[in-house]
Amino acid sequence: MTIILKIGGSVLTDKNKVSAAKPEAIARVAREVSEALSPRLVLVHGAGSFGHHQAKEYRLKDGLNDWSIKGILPTHNAVKSLNAMVVDALQMSGVDALPVHPLSNCILNNGRIEHMCMEAITRMLRAEIVPVLHGDVVMDTAKGVGILSGDQLVAYLARALKADRVGIGTNVDGVLRNGSVIRELKPANIREVESILSGSVGVDVTGGMYGKIAELMALAGEGIPSVVFNAEKPGNIVKFLRDDLAEGTLISGD
Amino acid sequence: MTIILKIGGSVLTDKNKVSAAKPEAIARVAREVSEALSPRLVLVHGAGSFGHHQAKEYRLKDGLNDWSIKGILPTHNAVKSLNAMVVDALQMSGVDALPVHPLSNCILNNGRIEHMCMEAITRMLRAEIVPVLHGDVVMDTAKGVGILSGDQLVAYLARALKADRVGIGTNVDGVLRNGSVIRELKPANIREVESILSGSVGVDVTGGMYGKIAELMALAGEGIPSVVFNAEKPGNIVKFLRDDLAEGTLISGD
Numbered sequence: 001m002t003i004i005l006k007i008g009g010s011v012l013t014d015k016n017k018v019s020a021a022k023p024e025a026i027a028r029v030a031r032e033v034s035e036a037l038s039p040r041l042v043l044v045h046g047a048g049s050f051g052h053h054q055a056k057e058y059r060l061k062d063g064l065n066d067w068s069i070k071g072i073l074p075t076h077n078a079v080k081s082l083n084a085m086v087v088d089a090l091q092m093s094g095v096d097a098l099p100v101h102p103l104s105n106c107i108l109n110n111g112r113i114e115h116m117c118m119e120a121i122t123r124m125l126r127a128e129i130v131p132v133l134h135g136d137v138v139m140d141t142a143k144g145v146g147i148l149s150g151d152q153l154v155a156y157l158a159r160a161l162k163a164d165r166v167g168i169g170t171n172v173d174g175v176l177r178n179g180s181v182i183r184e185l186k187p188a189n190i191r192e193v194e195s196i197l198s199g200s201v202g203v204d205v206t207g208g209m210y211g212k213i214a215e216l217m218a219l220a221g222e223g224i225p226s227v228v229f230n231a232e233k234p235g236n237i238v239k240f241l242r243d244d245l246a247e248g249t250l251i252s253g254d
Numbered sequence: 255m256t257i258i259l260k261i262g263g264s265v266l267t268d269k270n271k272v273s274a275a276k277p278e279a280i281a282r283v284a285r286e287v288s289e290a291l292s293p294r295l296v297l298v299h300g301a302g303s304f305g306h307h308q309a310k311e312y313r314l315k316d317g318l319n320d321w322s323i324k325g326i327l328p329t330h331n332a333v334k335s336l337n338a339m340v341v342d343a344l345q346m347s348g349v350d351a352l353p354v355h356p357l358s359n360c361i362l363n364n365g366r367i368e369h370m371c372m373e374a375i376t377r378m379l380r381a382e383i384v385p386v387l388h389g390d391v392v393m394d395t396a397k398g399v400g401i402l403s404g405d406q407l408v409a410y411l412a413r414a415l416k417a418d419r420v421g422i423g424t425n426v427d428g429v430l431r432n433g434s435v436i437r438e439l440k441p442a443n444i445r446e447v448e449s450i451l452s453g454s455v456g457v458d459v460t461g462g463m464y465g466k467i468a469e470l471m472a473l474a475g476e477g478i479p480s481v482v483f484n485a486e487k488p489g490n491i492v493k494f495l496r497d498d499l500a501e502g503t504l505i506s507g508d
Contacts, residue, residue, distance in 0.1 A: 064381055069350055072383075073341065076352070087327065096323055098330070104358035107373045117371030119361045123393035127318055129326075139377035 002040040002125070002163045003241065005033070006154045009048025009135070010171040011231045012082065018053045019078055021085055029169075029237060030089035033130070036241035037095060040125045042157055045086055046150040047135040051079035055147055060137055064144020072145060075137045076103050083134045096129045102136035102148050110142040113156045125161070133157070155215040158224050166224060167240040168212060169231025174249035175213060185251045187221040190214070216251045225252035256294040256379070256417045257495065259287070260408045263302020263389070264425040265485045266336065272307045273332055275339055283423075283491060284343035287384070290495035291349060294379045296411055299340055300404040301389040305333035309401055314391055318398020326399060329391045330357050337388045350383045356390035356402050364396040367410045379415070387411070409469040412478050420478060421494040422466065423485025428503035429467060439505045441475040444468070470505045479506035 007029055014020040033043070047055075055061070058071020083099050090097035105117035124131045133153055140146035151168075158166050174181040175193070185193065193213050216226045229236050229248030239245040261283055268274040287297070301309075309315070312325020337353050344351035359371035378385045387407055394400035405422075412420050428435040429447070439447065447467050470480045483490050483502030493499040 069381070069383070072352060073345060077338070084331070091327060098326060098357065101355055101358045103352065104355045104374060105371050107377055115371075115373050117359050117369075117373075119369050119371075120358060120393050123361055123395065123398075127323070127393070127398055129323070139374050139381070141377065144377075144381055 001038060002042075002161050003038055003165050003167070004042045004044065004154055004158050004161070004163045005167045005237070005240070006044040006046070006150055006169060007231055008168070008170045009046030009050070009052070009150070011169055012045060012086065013048030013050060015049050015052070017049050019050050019081070021050070021082060023085070025232070026085055026089045028234060029231065030086070030093040030095065032235070032237035033090060033241070034093035034095050036238040038241060039128050041130050041241070042121065042125070042161065043086070043097070043130055043132045044150050044154050044157065045083070045132070045134050047079040048082065050082035051075050051135065051137070054078050055137060060145055060147055063140065063146065068145060072137050079134050079136055083132060087132050090130065090132065097132050098124055098129050100131045100133045102133060102138050102153065106138050106148060108138050108140040108146045108148060110140065111146050113148065113152060114141055116156060116160070118160050121157075149211060151212045151215045155219050158219055159222065163224055165243070166216070166219065166226035168216065168226060168228045169237060169240070170228060171230065171232050173230045173247065174228050175209065181247070182249050185213070185217070185249055187217045187253060190217050193217070213251070220251045220253040223253055225250065227251070255292060256296075256415050257292055257419050257421065258296045258298065258408055258412050258415070258417045259421045259491070259494070260298040260300070260404055260423060261485055262422070262424045263300030263304070263306070263404070265423055266299060266340065267302030267304060269303050269306070271303050273304050273335070275304070275336060277339070279486070280339055280343045282488060283485065284340070284347040284349065286489070286491035287344060287495070288347035288349050290492040292495060293382050295384050295495070296375065296379070296415065297340070297351070297384055297386045298404050298408050298411065299336070299386070299388050301333040302336065304336035305329050305389065305391070308332050309391060314399055314401055317394065317400065322399060326391050333388050333390055337386060341386050344384065344386065351386050352378055352383050354385045354387045356387060356392050356407065360392050360402060362392050362394040362400045362402060364394065365400050367402065367406060368395055370410060370414070372414050375411075376415075403465060405466045405469045409473050412473055413476065417478055419497070420470070420473065420480035422470065422480060422482045423491060423494070424482060425484065425486050427484045427501065428482045429463070435501070436503050439467070439471070439503055441471045441507060444471050447471070467505070474505045474507040477507055479504065481505070
């Protein structure tokens with residue numbers, strides 16, 4: 001049983017400030033992962049306020065130029081510092097977690113993953129170590145440099161590792177329509193989703209809820225189901241890991 | 255012209271203490287790199303006192319077990335913090351440098367590199383960015399976990415990138431015989447080297463001078479020359495990068 005769990009940057013950080021972590025939320029997430037740990041778990045987290053502002057300031061989405069090149073390191077360092085907090089919190093909760101940084105092992109082609117080195121991740125999973133990856137600034141074969149969102153990363157890892165289940169822990173109760181949670185979505189609903197979703201609050205250079213759902217819809221079409229749920233609600237991560245979550249939006253192909 | 259330059263941990267840190275950097279030495283090394291920067295340069299640094307002590311305490315060389323698993327993160331974090339100092343110093347000297355962490359992109363097989371993901375490094379070089387790698391703790395397909403020395407990394411990168419020249423900046427004047435520098439070594443001299451070299455001072459789990467020379471001898475046999483030189487002597491890094499270094503030990507195949 002291979003599980004990919006993403007915890008959104010909005011859960012771990014205050015997206016409206018620059019590099020502002022929520023240490024209590026990070027510690028709680030780590031405790032929940034520890035409580036319901038399964039042997040083949042990959043954790044991915046968004047950058048939240050660590051990285052998005054830097055990426056925007058240096059216009060990393062424009063590709064490589066004399067200005068953006070100066071923004072790669074500060075953007076990478078910002079999200080790496082959030083990653084270190086997450087990994088440390090997991091270790092303090094007794095989880096053998098290790099950081100894996102996309103800038104080191106991944107390249108994009110025009111914003112989409114062209115290659116990601118899976119060997120270290122696979123080896124960690126065999127040793128029952130939880131690899132902890134994150135949205136990052138990454139070299140791009142077409143544009144020089146680009147942004148890899150945690151959501152694209154989740155979809156890539158789910159395919160590469162033939163995951164059984166994907167969980168997307170956000171700060172809302174699921175995919176919403178007029179304030180109510182859509183209980184189930186199928187790839188056929190993509191047009192509907194396009195029309196109902198508006199952008200998230202705060203700065204997010206990677207596309208907010210729509211980008212997230214588009215990645216998951218494609219995944220569902222390939223037989224990998226996912227659940228978008230509220231990870232700010234204590235207990236939900238434990239329930240998701242135990243396959244016992246009765247809320248959120250299920251995105252599946254059947 | 256592709257150049258691999260390794261700066262030994264002994265140049266950047268005090269190997270007899272735990273996690274003690276030499277900030278002035280790091281800044282000077284960065285200035286020298288900046289002064290003689292060539293477009294395709296890869297920098298590798300040793301762990302020095304960042305990582306060796308942790309690796310020894312947790313017996314990472316024994317492979318993965320209940321004790322060593324707790325040492326992976328502290329060892330990786332220690333050398334990563336040295337790496338951050340080196341990258342920051344380079345950036346402050348105007349060099350577009352980025353970190354690349356072997357734990358993320360490399361696996362060993364019984365202590366030897368089985369696979370290293372070169373894509374990100376290659377892309378950085380094309381963008382005239384200097385990738386900065388380091389000795390690290392790395393997953394191992396045979397032993398679970400192992401230590402990747404900066405020296406093995408240098409040899410691997412030199413082959414993978416078909417490097418033209420390799421520089422090994424240490425805290426001595428070259429390979430020494432009775433206190434005098436051996437000016438030239440060829441692969442045929444390997445037995446002689448075995449007999450004259452004794453271990454370096456301080457703790458070094460990766461083999462000291464002998465391991466270094468064995469890697470370089472093999473490389474020389476494949477047509478990639480290297481120079482072991484004193485990187486504590488101001489100006490030597492500039493001279494090496496400009497191919498104008500008249501001292502040290504040249505290890506070449508012809």
